[in-house]
Amino acid sequence: MAASTSTDTNVEVLRRMMLIRAFDSLLPDLYTRGLIRGSSHAAIGQEAVAVGACAALAADDYITSTHRGHGHTIAKGGDVNRMMAELMGREDGYCRGKGGSMHIADFSIGMLGANGIVGGGFGIAAGAALSARLRKSGQVALCFFGDGAINQSSFHGVANLAGIWKLPLILLCEDNRFAMSGRAEQMIAGGDPVKRAQAYGFPGVSVDGMDVLAVRAAVAEARVRALAGDGPTLVVAACYRFQGHFSGDTQSYRSKEEMAPWLERDPIPAFRSRLLAEGGLTEAEADALEEEVATSIAEALEFAQASPWPEAAEAWEDVDG
Amino acid sequence: MSTHTLSLLEAVREGLADEMERDPRVVLLGEDIGRLGGVFRATDGLLDRFGAERVIDTPMAENAIAGIAMGLAMRGLRPVAEIQFADFMHAAMDHIVGEAAKLRYRTAGDWTAPMVVRTAYGGGFRGGPYHSQSVEAFYSHVPGLKVMAPSFPDDAKGMLTAAIRDPDPVVFLEHKRTYRAITGPVPDGEHVVADGRLRVARPGDALTIVGWGMMLHEALAAADELAGDGIEAEVLDLRWLLPIDREGLLESLGRTGRLLVVHEDTLTMGLGAELCALAAEAGVLQAPPARVAMPDAGGIPVADAMEDAMLPNRHQVVEAARRLVSSPGNGEVRPGGPGRGSWFDAAIPEASSVIEVRLPEVHLELVMAAVAEACRAVPQSNATFTWEAIRLHDQLSVDLDLGPLSPARGGGTFTLVDYGLGGSLLGLPAVRPGQTAALRVGAVRDGRAYVALAVDHRAVDGADAGRFLATLKRCLEE
Numbered sequence: 001m002a003a004s005t006s007t008d009t010n011v012e013v014l015r016r017m018m019l020i021r022a023f024d025s026l027l028p029d030l031y032t033r034g035l036i037r038g039s040s041h042a043a044i045g046q047e048a049v050a051v052g053a054c055a056a057l058a059a060d061d062y063i064t065s066t067h068r069g070h071g072h073t074i075a076k077g078g079d080v081n082r083m084m085a086e087l088m089g090r091e092d093g094y095c096r097g098k099g100g101s102m103h104i105a106d107f108s109i110g111m112l113g114a115n116g117i118v119g120g121g122f123g124i125a126a127g128a129a130l131s132a133r134l135r136k137s138g139q140v141a142l143c144f145f146g147d148g149a150i151n152q153s154s155f156h157g158v159a160n161l162a163g164i165w166k167l168p169l170i171l172l173c174e175d176n177r178f179a180m181s182g183r184a185e186q187m188i189a190g191g192d193p194v195k196r197a198q199a200y201g202f203p204g205v206s207v208d209g210m211d212v213l214a215v216r217a218a219v220a221e222a223r224v225r226a227l228a229g230d231g232p233t234l235v236v237a238a239c240y241r242f243q244g245h246f247s248g249d250t251q252s253y254r255s256k257e258e259m260a261p262w263l264e265r266d267p268i269p270a271f272r273s274r275l276l277a278e279g280g281l282t283e284a285e286a287d288a289l290e291e292e293v294a295t296s297i298a299e300a301l302e303f304a305q306a307s308p309w310p311e312a313a314e315a316w317e318d319v320d321g
Numbered sequence: 322m323s324t325h326t327l328s329l330l331e332a333v334r335e336g337l338a339d340e341m342e343r344d345p346r347v348v349l350l351g352e353d354i355g356r357l358g359g360v361f362r363a364t365d366g367l368l369d370r371f372g373a374e375r376v377i378d379t380p381m382a383e384n385a386i387a388g389i390a391m392g393l394a395m396r397g398l399r400p401v402a403e404i405q406f407a408d409f410m411h412a413a414m415d416h417i418v419g420e421a422a423k424l425r426y427r428t429a430g431d432w433t434a435p436m437v438v439r440t441a442y443g444g445g446f447r448g449g450p451y452h453s454q455s456v457e458a459f460y461s462h463v464p465g466l467k468v469m470a471p472s473f474p475d476d477a478k479g480m481l482t483a484a485i486r487d488p489d490p491v492v493f494l495e496h497k498r499t500y501r502a503i504t505g506p507v508p509d510g511e512h513v514v515a516d517g518r519l520r521v522a523r524p525g526d527a528l529t530i531v532g533w534g535m536m537l538h539e540a541l542a543a544a545d546e547l548a549g550d551g552i553e554a555e556v557l558d559l560r561w562l563l564p565i566d567r568e569g570l571l572e573s574l575g576r577t578g579r580l581l582v583v584h585e586d587t588l589t590m591g592l593g594a595e596l597c598a599l600a601a602e603a604g605v606l607q608a609p610p611a612r613v614a615m616p617d618a619g620g621i622p623v624a625d626a627m628e629d630a631m632l633p634n635r636h637q638v639v640e641a642a643r644r645l646v647s648s649p650g651n652g653e654v655r656p657g658g659p660g661r662g663s664w665f666d667a668a669i670p671e672a673s674s675v676i677e678v679r680l681p682e683v684h685l686e687l688v689m690a691a692v693a694e695a696c697r698a699v700p701q702s703n704a705t706f707t708w709e710a711i712r713l714h715d716q717l718s719v720d721l722d723l724g725p726l727s728p729a730r731g732g733g734t735f736t737l738v739d740y741g742l743g744g745s746l747l748g749l750p751a752v753r754p755g756q757t758a759a760l761r762v763g764a765v766r767d768g769r770a771y772v773a774l775a776v777d778h779r780a781v782d783g784a785d786a787g788r789f790l791a792t793l794k795r796c797l798e799e
Contacts, residue, residue, distance in 0.1 A: 037623045038449040067451075089447070089624030097624030100449040116451025117409060118381045151380035152412070179381050181357035187380040253356045310622075312630035312747070312771065313675045319618045 010271075010280050011289065013055055013212055017047040017268050018293045020071040023080055024243075026297065030087070031247040035305075037089035038100035043071035045242030048267035049174050050075040052215025053142060053235075056223055062110045062128040062141040064121030066174075067102050068241075069114030072144050077109045080296060081303040090307035097310040098318075110139075118179070119152030121145060122171075126158045129169040129226075140226040142170040142219070148179025150193050159234070163200035166231030170222045171197075173234065174209065176241040181253040197234035209237030210267045242266075324475075324506035329499045332474035332507050333363050333439070336481035337401060339511070341371050344399060347485060350377040350386060351403030360405055361441055361500055383409050387416035387438060391490075394436035395424070399485055407442035407456045407494070414459070421490040422465030436491070437484045443496040443535055443585055445632055450620030453628075455586035457533075460492045461563040461595075468563040470494040472522070472537040474505045476560055479514030486515070494562075496534035496585075503538065519566040521573070525553035527646050528579035531570070531596055533559045536583045536633060543638035550725050552646055554581075562592060570596065571603050578607030579645050583638055588614040608648040611641045636745030643725070644751060670778045673749045676790040678797045680762070680770040682742065688762055691796035692737060693717055698792040699785050702758035703734050706780040711757070720753070735759070747771040757781055758789070 024042035031040070043050065046068070054063065054075035065072040073083055079094075086093025087101050094104045105113035112128060115121050125143030132139040149155060150173055162169045173193055177184045190196070197204025203225070207218040215237055222233035240262035244251045275281035281289075327335060341347045349364060355378035358365030368376040379386050383404055390400040404410040410417075421434040444453030461468045469484055469491060471477040477495070484491040522537060523544050532540040537558045544554040555573050559565065574580055580600050582593035593612035600606050613633045615621070622628050681687070696703040696717050705712045720733030724740045736759035738750045743764070750761035750773060757780040763771040772793065776786050 037447040037625065038452065089622075097627060098450070098620065098622040100447070100623035102451050103449060103623075116449070117412070119412075148381040151382045151385075153382065153384050154412075179352075180360075181353045181355075182378055182380060186378075250357075310624045310627055311677055312626040313677060315618065315622050315627035315631045316616065316675070319616070 010213075010275055011285070013051055013216075014268070014271055014275060014281070015289055015293060016051045016075055017212065017271065018289060019080065019296060020047045020050060020074045021268055022293050022297045023070055023074060023084070023300070026301070028247050036087050036101070037097075038102070039246045040070075040087060040101035041068040041246050042243045043068045043241075045262065045266070046174055046176055046209065046239045047071055048212035048271070049172070049209045049215055049237045049239050050144070052212040053144070053170075053172050053219045053237075055212075055216045056219035057110075057140070057142060060110055060137075061139050061223075062112055062125065062132070064112045064125040064128070064141070064143045065104070065114040066121065066144055066146060066149070067114065067116055067118070068146070069102070069104060069144075073104050073106065073111055073114070076106075076111045078104070078106050078111055080300040082106075084300040084304040085307045088304045088307070089309070090304055091310050092303070092307035096314065119145065119149040119154040122149075122152075122154045122158035126162055126167055126169055129162070129167040130165065132168055138227065140168040140170060140223050142172055144172050144174060146179065147173060147175040147177065147184045147188060147193060148182065150196065151179075151187060159196070159200045159232075162232040163202050166229060168226035168229075169232040170219060170226060171232060171234045172219065173236045174239055175236050176239050178241055178245070178253070180245045183253070192236070194234060194236040202232045202234065204234040204236065207235060207237050209239030210265045210270065212267060212271050323509045325509060326504055327474045327478075327507045328501050328504045329471070329474045329477045329495070330361060330363060330501060332477040333481060333495060334365065334367070335507070336478035337364065338367060338370065339478075340482055340485050341367070341375065343511075344485070346397065346399040347401065348375045348377065348393065348398055349401050349403065350379050350390065352379055352381055352386075352405050354378060354403050359403060361497065363403065363439070363495075383413040384415055387413035388420070390436040390438065391416055391421045391424070391434050394421075394434040394490070395432055399435055401437040401439060401485060404438060404440040406452050407440045408451050408454045410438070410440050410456060413438070417460070417466070417490065417492065418463050422463045424465070425489060426465060433488045434490045435486075435488050437481070437487075437493050438490070439481075439493045439495060441497045441500070442494050443498055444621045444628060445498045445535065447623050447625065447628060448497075448621070449623035453621040455584070455615070457494055457562050457584070458586050458591050461592055463563075465489065466563060467491045467561070468494065469560065470496070470533040470562050471560055472496075472499065472533055472535075472558045473503065475507045475512065476514055476520070476558075478507050479512045480560065482511075482513045483515035486513070494534065498535045499538070502535075517561050517564065517566060519569040520558040520560055521555065522558040523554070523556040525555035526576055527552045527554055528581055528642055529555045529557060529570075529573045529577045530581045530583060530638065530642065531557045531559050532583040533562065534585065536585050539633065539635045540583050540638055543635040543642060546635065546639050547642055550643070552642065554642055559592075559596075565595065565599065567599055570599060571605055574600050574603070574605040578605065580606060580610040581613065581638070581641050581645055582610070583613045583633055585615055585633060587617050588612060589617050608645060611645050613637045613641050630747065636748070640745055640748040669752050669754070671752050671775050672778045672783060672786065673773055673775045674783070674786045674790055675747065675771055675773045676794055677769055677771055678794050679768055680765050680797060681768070682765045684762070684765070684797075685739065687797060688737065688739065688760075689719060691793045692719060692735065692760060694796045695789045695792040696735065699781065699789040701780050701785060702776065702789050704757045704780055705734075705755050706757055706777050711780045729753070738762070740764070747773065749773050750775045752777045760793075
């Protein structure tokens with residue numbers, strides 16, 4: 001890979017956002033062509049949250065992801081080839097074809113797993129955070145979850161524990177306004193979900209989830225607090241899911257008019273323009289970046305399709321120790 | 322009686338709508354059931370028809386959904402909760418198992434919770450580990466619940482109506498693959514199936530196959546194939562998983578004496594165990610019972626070949642049924658089956674391993690030669706086990722089983738089973754008394770086949786079996 005793999009640079013931040021967009025943009029077509037196994041969920045429109053948050057973490061910090069997790073994996077430095085292969089149910093996939101989209105995990109980069117259960121990541125992230133404290137490893141754990149998951153009892157159980165134990169945990173709510181078809185304003189009591197932090201005695205921070213640097217700054221601050229022993233932070237990043245919940249979602253629950261202002265605030269062109277304006281990037285470099293991302297994705301497709309199917313007998317492997 | 326044709330999904334929807342028309346106490350609640358009409362469209366159109374007070378979109382909170390359903394039920398309403406996927410229902414188990422199921426008993430009958438929890442279960446559509454599970458065994462273990470799992474559209478409507486009217490909590494399991502794949506006649510007008518009895522989906526007398534949901538349809542397909550061999554299987558649609566229709570089961574077994582249970586839920590502690598135990602306790606079995614079920618693995622894989630290999634299917638049912646009707650029984654030889662009294666010994670502790678090989682369609686000589694080579698590499702696979710010693714044979718004598726028309730003769734030192742292109746893709750052979758191993762070659766597809774080795778675990782351990790298959794594969798592919 002030609003580019004820097006560190007998100008220290010704004011260019012790498014932009015590249016990862018572009019890579020997520022390019023990866024998830026393929027999903028409908030791959031699904032229609034019958035190449036993807038199982039359902040998958042695109043995070044188009046939410047790239048700034050994933051990349052901004054992970055850019056503020058150390059390489060060995062932990063994240064837990066969701067059913068909409070490809071972006072989190074890419075943001076943490078995951079391998080698009082292995083992820084694409086897993087989506088296609090191939091031997092070289094992250095789970096060797098056993099999981100599919102909602103099971104991607106890469107412990108080598110601290111990515112503790114996508115999750116098909118809404119709210120399935122809270123406990124895992126809190127456990128990882130507690131382990132970091134017990135091992136005195138200086139790591140933090142960040143739990144990505146959506147505005148739907150904040151209504152699960154698992155959120156409340158873990159928020160309370162994290163509060164009383166002051167865990168090095170960052171609860172990052174990707175408030176994309178929809179729990180599948182359920183609108184956040186109808187589903188979340190008390191209005192703004194950020195207020196829930198107050199009840200558990202730790203800070204709640206609202207951030208513009210369409211602004212990648214704002215997300216990075218908010219998570220960086222939360223990380224400092226976590227490492228100082230001051231406990232968890234709830235970061236609520238306001239963003240918007242540009243596509244349906246899954247491939248084939250009719251989206252009868254929202255209108256084009258409602259989507260328009262969000263689409264105008266697309267985080268990727270916004271950040272690109274900002275870098276161009278501030279001189280951090282030239283037009284030529286930006287175009288080259290586009291090209292590099294397109295190549296990465298083309299290679300991932302090629303890698304995945306060239307990867308063999310798992311043998312049927314492998315279904316009986318890893319059943320027990 | 323006049324009928325109309327519906328898919329199982331449409332029958333669920335009609336059942337909900339009709340009962341909501343009749344009974345204003347019936348309310349629906351769940352994730353995405355209103356505006357979206359449910360992810361599977363079971364409640365499509367019901368929000369417009371009955372309004373948001375009776376078709377309630379809830380937040381993502383399965384435990385709360387179950388708890389609220391219970392509260393509604395305790396105070397005069399008739400809630401039907403939808404849990405989007407059975408995989409998400411684990412989060413709701415606390416209220417279903419810990420609370421609702423116990424209400425009648427712990428209040429000495431003063432209170433009940435007439436609630437229904439509907440959910441979509443089952444695999445077979447590349448859903449992966451989080452969207453494919455079967456959960457019937459969890460709930461069928463809980464006194465105080467009823468568990469229903471319809472297999473046909475008329476039952477989907479009739480049993481759902483009965484579930485809504487039931488005074489106690491009902492877990493109502495709808496197999497996702499039956500939603501659109503299974504259509505059938507549904508009686509016009511009010512239709513209630515509340516008898517708690519199993520349904521004879523196909524009459525027969527050679528053996529009894531019990532299934533439900535999609536597996537019932539696999540069992541029916543298997544029964545068609547078996548009928549071609551002159552084996553008439555009775556197929557029972559259990560449909561009431563709790564309580565089980567014990568009388569109906571024993572009535573059938575009283576005639577057939579042979580039980581085969583098929584379920585998509587995993588094998589160990591599955592409903593098959595309970596059905597086998599009921600049959601065994603009643604003393605109606607003439608041969609050891611058999612089960613075809615999902616292997617005990619931690620999830621259902623997403624990749625095609627692995628999911629297909631794991632899901633129980635009609636071929637395995639045919640295989641198990643053939644074996645069952647061939648088994649000697651309690652000293653009795655049944656007409657129609659091979660019936661040689663001594664070739665099957667249920668007491669042999671068997672282990673099986675499977676490998677995939679490249680193989681031409683015409684391959685018997687090649688396989689015989691490879692078996693000879695593999696037996697030389699692993700001599701204890703051509704042996705006889707006794708408690709004193711494992712007696713290795715100097716000569717290899719292969720007993721060939723080429724199907725019902727040319728079955729194994731019962732002699733030899735090693736059994737080779739090959740049903741050719743018409744056989745199943747993957748079947749496990751049985752180790753014959755006096756032998757320590759048997760090999761089965763599956764049907765060749767696209768130049769490849771699964772080869773399964775069964776061994777007497779007292780004589781051949783897993784590593785030996787692996788060496789046997791590796792040697793075999795090398796010989797076959799060289």
